[in-house]
Each structure stands twice: as C-alpha cells, then as structure tokens.
Amino acid sequence: MxxxxxxxxxxxxxxxxxxxxxxxxxxxxxxxxxxxxxxxxxxxxxxxxxxxxxxxxxxxxxxxxxxxxxxxxxxxxxxxxxxxxxxxxxxxxRKGEKVTVDVAVHVIGEAAIGAVANQEATTVSLEAEATHLPTFVEISIEGRKAGEHVHASDIVLPSGSELLTDPETLIINISEATSEAEEEAAPAAE
Missing domain, CATH: 2.40.240.10 (Ribosomal Protein L25; Chain P)
Structure with a gap:
C-alpha cells in the first residue's frame, strides 16, 4: 500500500x-x-x-x-x-520501521456441499514494515468439509509480515449445515 x-x-x-x-x-x-x-x-x-x-x-x-x-x-x-x-x-x-497492525481476514471460495463456514475471527495482528502494510489477508475454504478448522497459523502471510496473533487462534470453523426441519425441531426437543 x-x-x-x-x-x-x-x-x-x-x-x-x-x-x-x-x-x-x-x-x-x-x-x-x-x-x-x-x-x-x-x-x-x-x-x-x-x-x-x-x-x-x-x-x-x-x-x-x-x-x-x-x-x-x-x-x-x-x-x-x-x-x-x-x-x-x-x-x-519511519521507512523500514516495523509496526503492529490489525489486518482484516477475507474468506474466499466455498465450503463443500453440506458444510457451512463460520468465521470466528475477522482480524489478525501482524508486524510489518510501515511502508508495506497489507490491507487484508486471504483464506481459501474451497472444498473444505465439515469438521475442518482454519487456524491463524494456516494463513499465508504477505512477504515481510510476521503473525503476532496466537497461531492456535481459530479463524474459521467448518461445520455441517442444518436443515430447516432440524432447526424447527431443536427448540421443541428442549
């Protein structure tokens, strides 16, 4: 930028x-x-x-x-x-100085059929050079199945950037999609 x-x-x-x-x-x-x-x-x-x-x-x-x-x-x-x-x-x-910034997480692609992606974190903290700050990072969920997770450590970082967010932080959780019939039955069962 x-x-x-x-x-x-x-x-x-x-x-x-x-x-x-x-x-x-x-x-x-x-x-x-x-x-x-x-x-x-x-x-x-x-x-x-x-x-x-x-x-x-x-x-x-x-x-x-x-x-x-x-x-x-x-x-x-x-x-x-x-x-x-x-x-x-x-x-x-100053040029060349490293600064800490929060960067937006953009999700691209679609999960496998029958699966739904839940974004648990919308930003991650990075350390990057002040004159080369990324505006966002991308995570692809293309074809991921229910039960899979994307952690902060799975993010491909722009060159010169270092992840400061805990690498085990859950960014995206892929779960099974629920049907309308299951959603209506759930409150009745309680």
Missing amino acids: SEQKLAAELRTEFGKGFARRARAAGQIPAVIYGHGAEPIHINLPGRATTLAVRVSNALLALDVNGEEHLALVKDIQRDPIKQIIEHIDLLTV
Whole structure:
C-alpha cells in the first residue's frame, strides 16, 4: 500500500470552539505523535483526508509547512450520528520501521456441499514494515468439509509480515449445515 500525500497546516489554537470552526471550514483537526517527539497539532483537508483514511491502516505522507512526516492512522473519532470525522490521531513512523497492525481476514471460495463456514475471527495482528502494510489477508475454504478448522497459523502471510496473533487462534470453523426441519425441531426437543 502506498502512502497518501496530504498538505497539513500547523494548528496553534485549541479547544472545542476552534475544532468546530475548523470542521465548518472543511478541515479535520489531528495530532501527530510518536518516537518521543512533542505532539504536533495540525489541520488536514477534510475531503482528501476522508478519502485517504477509508482503507484500514492508512499511511499518510504529510507536508506540514514544508516538513515531511510519514504517519499511520492510529485512531479516528467520528460523530456518532452524522459519521463525519471529528479528529484523527496519527502515529509517526519511519521507512523500514516495523509496526503492529490489525489486518482484516477475507474468506474466499466455498465450503463443500453440506458444510457451512463460520468465521470466528475477522482480524489478525501482524508486524510489518510501515511502508508495506497489507490491507487484508486471504483464506481459501474451497472444498473444505465439515469438521475442518482454519487456524491463524494456516494463513499465508504477505512477504515481510510476521503473525503476532496466537497461531492456535481459530479463524474459521467448518461445520455441517442444518436443515430447516432440524432447526424447527431443536427448540421443541428442549
């Protein structure tokens, strides 16, 4: 995943009132922190930032008054009703540095006839280079029969990534499909 380039402005005013005015002007308040440096308070362009952070583990190349900062999105605060971004926390990273991220698990294929796949975990934790973060990992369940399991250790990891999730963590459980007649009979039997 390549970084998204954004121009940012240093922020000198703080507080709720200023944050509201910044959002009304189409900007998103944010803070960059990490590596023991003082936090840098900035404003980001609203629309461009919203588009850039749609993917998980977004890597941003920020130009703050001519100074380049490479940052990973750590947290996004959203309005609970409007779902607009109210504030972003960014973690400064360096090229070649390894970071820990949670990555989505995508299931591809279909289980054998008469079997159903239940996804027990939707993400796994990986350690990867900050500039080469995977957006997801894939697990194929094509033709798997009832009773089979897929554990975290079975995931084929992108090159340069290391699994941090316990290798015995159950990701997918393949079980027998139940018919409607069995489902209706089950509550009556209790």
